[in-house]
Amino acid sequence: METHGISEHTRSRLVADGVLERVGRSWLTLPGTDPELCAATEAGAVLTCITAARRLGLWQVTELMPHLAVPAGGRRRIARAHLHWASPAVPRHPDTLVDPIENVLVLVAQCRPYEEALAIWESALRRGMVAKQALERLALPPAARRLCAEASAWSDSGLESPVIPRLRWLRLPIRQQIWIAGHRVDFLIGDRLVLQVDGGTHVGPQREEDIRHDAELALLGYHVIRVGRGQVVNRWHEVQDLIMRAVAQGLHRVA
Template sequence: MTDYQIRKAINGGELIRLKRGWIAAPDAEEALKYAARNALTITCVSQATRLGLWVREPDPRHFAVPRPGREVRAEGNRVHYCRAVEARPKFALEDTVANVLATVAHCQPKEEAIAVWDSALNKRLVVRGYLESLPLSKRAQQVLAGTSQFADSGLETYFRVRMRWLRVPIRTQTWLIGKRVDFLMGERLVVQIDGSTHVGPQRDADNAHDAALASAGYTVLRFGYTQIIHEWPAVQEAVMRAINAGCHNRR
């Protein structure tokens, strides 16, 4: 657009001027407009959500300060000053995937951070080898060490992370009787984690597979969102009862 066209669009209400060098449509995303006005970059769980990654509960908006030494008023937002692990393009309003993950590692509880990293690996937005090549902090390295590219949801991440203390082999996304199961504990204990897709035909297919597994001598435990997020002690108790009964061992 020419300068004349831009001025005409602004005068006609088709565009708004955010600051020198920045214009936007009136209905543009508020986070993008705020970032442009304040020379910030959307990062952490805010950008993770925009990328379609697993985030348990949206936080206040998270922004990175791309230029060291600047002080920015939070105004109800969360502002991050941590060092970027890869260079941000000049004037970028959205952070890179690697920088998002590195920021999440420092901002979120470890379990939540691993879930976001798992999601990025599962969606193939980044590969593990590249992350290993970056100058990650010790905290981010610990998060990376706990990740898996096979978690289809944060619920699976939570289960895997929370049950690591058991001295029972846990395999993820294992093929049994024609379909993948979320977790195989030992040789015979199957744990399935249900997300929002466990309805209608999908639920019927899952129930049929559960029946086939049971007929083949497997014990199947199935848990949903509410149980994993809000009733974890009951979930852990159910798993422990099955293990104490020897359900994970080949009969």
């Protein structure tokens, strides 16, 4: 909470009584306040990039230390933090402690590898936290401009985000979240090749429903390739090989 309108005497008494705690030069907090917000306040910085993305519930990537934005013109060094000095795409209010979503995405685009950044961007679009049309109207740096052009709201998770960029070289139409036989499929390559990407929820009843739907797709003339998280993250060459061989056999075309 800000200290405007509260006398120094009252502030000192509330702190002495343990009702409030002093953070930085002009902030008072209740005991137990979010430690990340307190750290940002004390540092005179703003939580941003993948730290803010995590707090928003977006697709998570490895975060070794907090990412902080330093106000324009600031030169303060903060230990054990990744600092961002770039001017924000959307002006920051002087009292804000967490960057607006637009600034978060711009810094993610500049800070993280393309596929990680794409997963976070698509997570934000999917959750409706920002509109692509609004992002397009901003003065975006090149990395963010590229992501704005290529990101979509159709990826159901960050596991799906890198699939289309990795398969673009095939020069085949690839559509996401297409309804076939009463259910959505993750990707439809060409007219008949279905790629399903399973995350950690595809177990138990969900797994049985997946098997039933795969059988129904086969009866309708579709060929289904179903892969798991480990293959997408660590063994993409296996997935690509399966797709290449299926395309070579014409399984993506109507018989």
